[in-house]
Amino acid sequence: MTKQTHPVDHELIQAAAHVARTRCRGDNHTMAAAARARDGRIVTAVNAYHFTGGPCAELVLIGVAATQGAYELDTIVAVGDRDRGVVSPCGRCRQVLLDYFPALKVIIGEGDRIQTVLITDLLPESYVWADHQLDTEKSASLSAG
Numbered sequence: 181m182t183k184q185t186h187p188v189d190h191e192l193i194q195a196a197a198h199v200a201r202t203r204c205r206g207d208n209h210t211m212a213a214a215a216r217a218r219d220g221r222i223v224t225a226v227n228a229y230h231f232t233g234g235p236c237a238e239l240v241l242i243g244v245a246a247t248q249g250a251y252e253l254d255t256i257v258a259v260g261d262r263d264r265g266v267v268s269p270c271g272r273c274r275q276v277l278l279d280y281f282p283a284l285k286v287i288i289g290e291g292d293r294i295q296t297v298l299i300t301d302l303l304p305e306s307y308v309w310a311d312h313q314l315d316t317e318k319s320a321s322l323s324a325g
Contacts, residue, residue: 196259204261213237217250257287
């Protein structure tokens with residue numbers, strides 16, 4: 181399977197980098213994420229680090245986006261504090277992002293290798309929880325009809 185690359189949203193990277201520089205303080209907040217909603221808005225968030233496995237910035241961003249009425253995200257990026265640049269999502273975030281937004285684009289890579297790929301490229305041949313939800317909804321509507 182060949183990854184299809186998409187244009188890199190540099191404004192999104194800059195937004196995440198700005199949040200990382202200005203809001204990530206100490207060990208509790210070390211990553212920032214920014215996503216572009218389908219309506220063009222940019223939503224940002226930081227992680228909530230905790231030794232018990234606090235949520236990554238990408239997961240916090242899903243909740244922040246929902247509170248702002250942004251339920252459809254187009255592209256997401258995570259950036260580390262201390263000028264670490266773009267950081268690819270961890271495995272848990274990849275699965276959650278795939279489940280919530282199966283058509284999401286993700287900015288990954290570093291330096292001159294930054295690229296935008298589909299979330300499905302980061303988890304090929306994976307189980308999609310959203311598919312299960314659709315099957316459950318279809319079954320419920322068939323039995324109700």
